[in-house]
Amino acid sequence: MKTDFRLKYPLWMMAFIALLGVFAYGINSPSTKRVNTSSNQSVIVEIGAFEGLLIFGAMVVYLVLITIFFSQVKKHNKEKPNQKISLLSIRPLEYLEQDEGMTHITRVAVQKVYTYYTWALPVFTTIIIIMPLSRLVIIFGILAIAFIQYLIYYLEVRKHFKEEAE
Amino acid sequence: MLQNRVKELRARHGFTQSDLGKQVDVTRQTIAFIEKGEFSPSVLLALKLAQALQTKVDDLFWLEGEGKDEN
Numbered sequence: 001m002k003t004d005f006r007l008k009y010p011l012w013m014m015a016f017i018a019l020l021g022v023f024a025y026g027i028n029s030p031s032t033k034r035v036n037t038s039s040n041q042s043v044i045v046e047i048g049a050f051e052g053l054l055i056f057g058a059m060v061v062y063l064v065l066i067t068i069f070f071s072q073v074k075k076h077n078k079e080k081p082n083q084k085i086s087l088l089s090i091r092p093l094e095y096l097e098q099d100e101g102m103t104h105i106t107r108v109a110v111q112k113v114y115t116y117y118t119w120a121l122p123v124f125t126t127i128i129i130i131m132p133l134s135r136l137v138i139i140f141g142i143l144a145i146a147f148i149q150y151l152i153y154y155l156e157v158r159k160h161f162k163e164e165a166e
Numbered sequence: 167m168l169q170n171r172v173k174e175l176r177a178r179h180g181f182t183q184s185d186l187g188k189q190v191d192v193t194r195q196t197i198a199f200i201e202k203g204e205f206s207p208s209v210l211l212a213l214k215l216a217q218a219l220q221t222k223v224d225d226l227f228w229l230e231g232e233g234k235d236e237n
Contacts, residue, residue, distance in 0.1 A: 101196025104205045160204065161195065 005076035009094040010154035026054035109156035190214040
């Protein structure tokens with residue numbers, strides 16, 4: 001059970017979010033010039049070597065991770081044919097609902113995440129309204145909120161799964 | 167809070183948490199949660215556990231303060 005893919009799913013999402021942050025930094029950091037004349041309108045984007053490396057590196061790592069992720073999903077579905085994970089499912093894949101004990105743990109974790117969102121979104125929205133933040137900072141804020149969501153969920157569920165002698 | 171003797175009776179019958187879990191169709195972790203008092207089972211699961219451990223539900227579960235351990 002401790003090795004159940006669904007327990008590790010939030011860690012995967014946290015890794016993807018972190019990668020998206022690196023990618024967003026690479027994409028948003030280049031100097032961008034808008035050229036507006038009466039007859040012409042264009043955007044010049046200059047990507048530096050470091051930013052290019054970040055974008056390319058993030059894409060490569062993402063491809064490697066997504067390949068491992070899909071193989072893990074496939075492995076899980078093979079090992080647990082009656083608890084298959086569908087990547088097209090609307091319900092979050094990390095939910096553990098195979099019996100009432102698991103459903104209880106999931107409910108407690110989801111309640112914590114819900115409570116977090118009840119505060120995080122209004123606070124973040126207020127900060128965006130009050131402070132003149134750049135687009136990149138707002139993107140990082142959104143990614144941080146999503147990252148913390150998975151962290152709260154993972155820590156809550158994990159604390160119930162510390163292995164012990166039977 | 168709900169108290170229980172699941173661990174004691176499970177040991178008496180020589181079952182592991184996995185054995186008992188299989189008998190009542192839940193995971194080993196759910197048995198562990200119940201034993202630790204982290205989770206109160208449904209009436210249906212309590213009945214199944216009592217049946218598997220060959221006892222009555224009220225011998226297996228009781229409310230805190232009822233002094234079951236004195237019996």
